[in-house]
Amino acid sequence: LLxxxxxxxxxxxxPVPTQGAQPSEQAINLWRLVVITTHLGGGSPVTFFGDEVxxxxxxxxxxxxxxxxxxxxxxxxxxxxxxxxxxxxxxxxHRLRDKxxxxxxxxxRSVLHDAPRKxxxxxxxxxxxxxxVAINYGxxxxxxxxxxxxxxxxxxxxxxxxxxxxxxxGRRRPFPAPKDPKHLLVGGNRQFVxxxxxxxxxxxxxxxxxxxxxxxxxxxP
Numbered sequence: 001l002l003x004x005x006x007x008x009x010x011x012x013x014x015p016v017p018t019q020g021a022q023p024s025e026q027a028i029n030l031w032r033l034v035v036i037t038t039h040l041g042g043g044s045p046v047t048f049f050g051d052e053v054x055x056x057x058x059x060x061x062x063x064x065x066x067x068x069x070x071x072x073x074x075x076x077x078x079x080x081x082x083x084x085x086x087x088x089x090x091x092x093x094h095r096l097r098d099k100x101x102x103x104x105x106x107x108x109r110s111v112l113h114d115a116p117r118k119x120x121x122x123x124x125x126x127x128x129x130x131x132x133v134a135i136n137y138g139x140x141x142x143x144x145x146x147x148x149x150x151x152x153x154x155x156x157x158x159x160x161x162x163x164x165x166x167x168x169x170g171r172r173r174p175f176p177a178p179k180d181p182k183h184l185l186v187g188g189n190r191q192f193v194x195x196x197x198x199x200x201x202x203x204x205x206x207x208x209x210x211x212x213x214x215x216x217x218x219x220x221p
Contacts, residue, residue, distance in 0.1 A: 001048065003056045005030050009043060022081070029206040031087060032162050033137055036208050037064050039093040040133050041122060042108045052090045054083030086165075088184040092160065100212070102126045113148050119203075121146055126217035127204045136203035145200045149193040158210040161185040 001013050005027035023031075031051075039045040049055075053068050068082050097103045104214050106124035111132055113120055116140030122148075124131050136142050161184070193199055 001035065001051055002027060002031050002054065003058070005034075006055050006056065006059075021058075022142060023054070029163070030137075031133055033084075033206065033208070035090060036093065036133070039090075039097065040103050040124065040131070045092060045093070045097075053155050054081055054086045056081070078079055085184075086112070087181045089122075089160070089162070091182065092184040092186070096210075100129075100131050102129050102131045106131070111145070119144060124159050130213040132211040132213065134201075134203060134209045134211065136205060136207055139205050141202055143200060143202050144209075145213070147197050148199050148211050149167050149197070151193055151195050152194045153213070154190055155193060156190045156212040157188060157197060157199075158212070159187040159189075160208065160210075161187065162204075162207050 002018075002023045006021055023202060034059045035047075043163050050065070050067055053070075055065065055068055068079055070084075082134045082202055104125045106129075109123050109125065111121040111123050112134065119134070119136055119142065121134040123133070123146070132146065132148055134144055134146060136144070191199055194202075199211065201209055
């Protein structure tokens, strides 16, 4: 996936096999959003071996390279391109699916599709329990309003930190580094649904926010 987001499929006869180009920053950002959508959307998620640590490769034998590892004594077994943050994201998505049954068993519905602003949101729903996934695939931080829950209901929001904020983001405190490089930092807050049945929040560029709506009790993010 990372290779295809960096280089399109060749047209015509296959070229001479090459190792392939190193993934671009745009490809890395898109990879994260694709993985989030496939894990939290409909159906069963599938991860091709190596995607979870950032493997990439070109044509022929270069697309069938041995798996990258980081827990062996020989340093040559861990390439410099190894991505602990990719591993942390996929591991978190698996835990999320286990914790919230709506993400694996719930009905799918579209919540928001704003192509000009590059915003998309969908929900996975079970009776009395809903998880909404809002995605900003644009290049700017944006304010989003979506319908969620009932007026006055308390809902929880989760904010996975997919990448450090840019230097000019206006963040007052430095971006905290996780103690474990394989641990994804996830922030959260709770808010009440407005009288018109919606909630308003901001989403960082190329990022996602997750809204937890439960009829029994407010979920902790």
